[in-house]
Amino acid sequence: MSWTAGYxxxxxxxxxxxxxxxxxxxxxxxxxxxxxxxxxxxxxxLCELGCGQGINLLVAAACHPQARFVGVDxxxxxxxxxxxxxxxxxxxxxxxxxxDFASFAARDQQRFDFVTxxxxxxxxxPEQQARILDIASRSLAAGGLLYLHYMxxxxxxxLAPFQHMLNLCAHHMPGGSVRKVQTGMKLxxxxxxxxAFADQPAMRRHFTNMMRxxxxxxxxxxxxxxxxxxxxxxxxxxxxxxxxxxxxxxDVFNNLxxxxxxxxxxxxxxxxxxxxxxxxxxxxxxxxxxxxxxxxQKHPRRADSAAIMAALEAxxxxxxxxxxxxxxxxxxxxxxxxxxxEAIFTPLLERLATGPASGxxxxxxxxxxxxPNALLQAIQLLMMQQMAHPVLNVAAAARERIDSLERCLAxxxxxxxxxxxxxxxxxxxxxx
Numbered sequence: 357m358s359w360t361a362g363y364x365x366x367x368x369x370x371x372x373x374x375x376x377x378x379x380x381x382x383x384x385x386x387x388x389x390x391x392x393x394x395x396x397x398x399x400x401x402l403c404e405l406g407c408g409q410g411i412n413l414l415v416a417a418a419c420h421p422q423a424r425f426v427g428v429d430x431x432x433x434x435x436x437x438x439x440x441x442x443x444x445x446x447x448x449x450x451x452x453x454x455x456d457f458a459s460f461a462a463r464d465q466q467r468f469d470f471v472t473x474x475x476x477x478x479x480x481x482p483e484q485q486a487r488i489l490d491i492a493s494r495s496l497a498a499g500g501l502l503y504l505h506y507m508x509x510x511x512x513x514x515l516a517p518f519q520h521m522l523n524l525c526a527h528h529m530p531g532g533s534v535r536k537v538q539t540g541m542k543l544x545x546x547x548x549x550x551x552a553f554a555d556q557p558a559m560r561r562h563f564t565n566m567m568r569x570x571x572x573x574x575x576x577x578x579x580x581x582x583x584x585x586x587x588x589x590x591x592x593x594x595x596x597x598x599x600x601x602x603x604x605x606x607d608v609f610n611n612l613x614x615x616x617x618x619x620x621x622x623x624x625x626x627x628x629x630x631x632x633x634x635x636x637x638x639x640x641x642x643x644x645x646x647x648x649x650x651x652x653q654k655h656p657r658r659a660d661s662a663a664i665m666a667a668l669e670a671x672x673x674x675x676x677x678x679x680x681x682x683x684x685x686x687x688x689x690x691x692x693x694x695x696x697x698e699a700i701f702t703p704l705l706e707r708l709a710t711g712p713a714s715g716x717x718x719x720x721x722x723x724x725x726x727x728p729n730a731l732l733q734a735i736q737l738l739m740m741q742q743m744a745h746p747v748l749n750v751a752a753a754a755r756e757r758i759d760s761l762e763r764c765l766a767x768x769x770x771x772x773x774x775x776x777x778x779x780x781x782x783x784x785x786x787x788x
Contacts, residue, residue, distance in 0.1 A: 376606040380779040387667040389604040392657035394469035406476035408437030417450040417781040425450040445761040456486035478507040511646025512585035526773040533575040600652035608736040669716040672747035673706040679743040748779035
């Protein structure tokens with residue numbers, strides 16, 4: 357097994373796609389939050405720190421040929437896979453840099469409109485976290501957005517005993533990191549079979565979920581020497597000290613009205629909480645949040661309510677494959693199922709089934725004509741569940757590269773269906 361600064365480097369991190377990291381998604385969510393984001397129809401730039409095999413960058417670069425993308429990772433095997441896929445797909449507007457964050461920060465003077473970092477912050481040493489913030493603070497242009505994913509309390513707190521045991525096994529068991537994590541999981545499984553956590557059903561659920569995961573995924577998350585969930589208020593303060601202001605979440609569920617995103621009995625207390633940091637911490641407790649996808653902006657550019665409504669009118673939305681044709685719709689959320697009523701979702705879904713529609717057109721539907729906020733909430737719920745998505749204007753040449761990338765990923769066992777007119781991807785059928 358190999359560690360670099362306490363982090364696993366002898367196995368590839370699995371290739372995961374996150375819709376929340378795509379430029380169109382980030383810009384749309386920022387507009388919904390009342391911010392003025394970078395223009396993703398123009399020649400913008402995006403840097404991903406800890407890019408792994410580059411799946412998110414490859415999708416973004418294929419869908420945005422006018423933009424520039426940079427991925428940074430210190431695992432050479434990750435970058436070999438990313439470069440190979442880019443070359444095979446004819447994608448030339450993405451560069452993959454083999455470096456740790458300190459060396460990248462020291463030598464790179466590029467400006468970016470977006471900096472993204474997923475699945476890294478909670479697994480690396482404090483000095484590496486400081487480098488992430490240094491890169492974002494120095495390289496983001498005014499109005500640029502930082503997407504930062506991290507594990508948070510209280511939902512991740514219960515994972516600490518599992519992580520400690522797996523990390524301890526990794527330091528004392530033979531073999532590579534995948535073998536070590538398999539040995540550690542077998543030890544934990546034996547403990548559970550003999551009554552461990554018998555009176556703690558939540559712990560047993562966590563363990564069951566871990567047993568379903570790819571061992572390479574578990575190795576990267578749990579074998580690190582620097583595993584640490586965060587309290588959101590502490591992290592926001594630290595990022596704020598770097599000159600970046602918290603504006604909301606890339607996970608649209610967290611931005612929904614409290615009536616839909618918080619258990620009913622807790623809503624009055626949170627509504628009465630005037631201190632934003634305290635209210636945000638209470639929301640995490642109410643949702644038992646285990647991870648956050650936070651958005652920060654350099655020199656925030658806030659829009660007024662009229663501009664927010666104008667953005668809602670201007671947005672174009674399309675249904676994604678598999679979207680229902682009518683309501684009611686059951687949405688799976690961190691607080692349990694949320695039912696989208698038939699009266700709201702049937703007219704919305706029936707219209708989207710005929711093709712993309714602008715927000716202005718959707719606001720003319722009787723159910724939304726006097727309540728545009730209901731449309732905003734409904735669109736975000738559909739986005740969350742991968743039933744609808746903002747529309748991207750894609751050139752014909754880009755569509756060829758998108759098709760080529762989809763074929764390339766399928767050949768590598770990565771089942772994604774790229775949606776050209778939405779600048780995103782959805783799970784696809786397994787190859788073979």
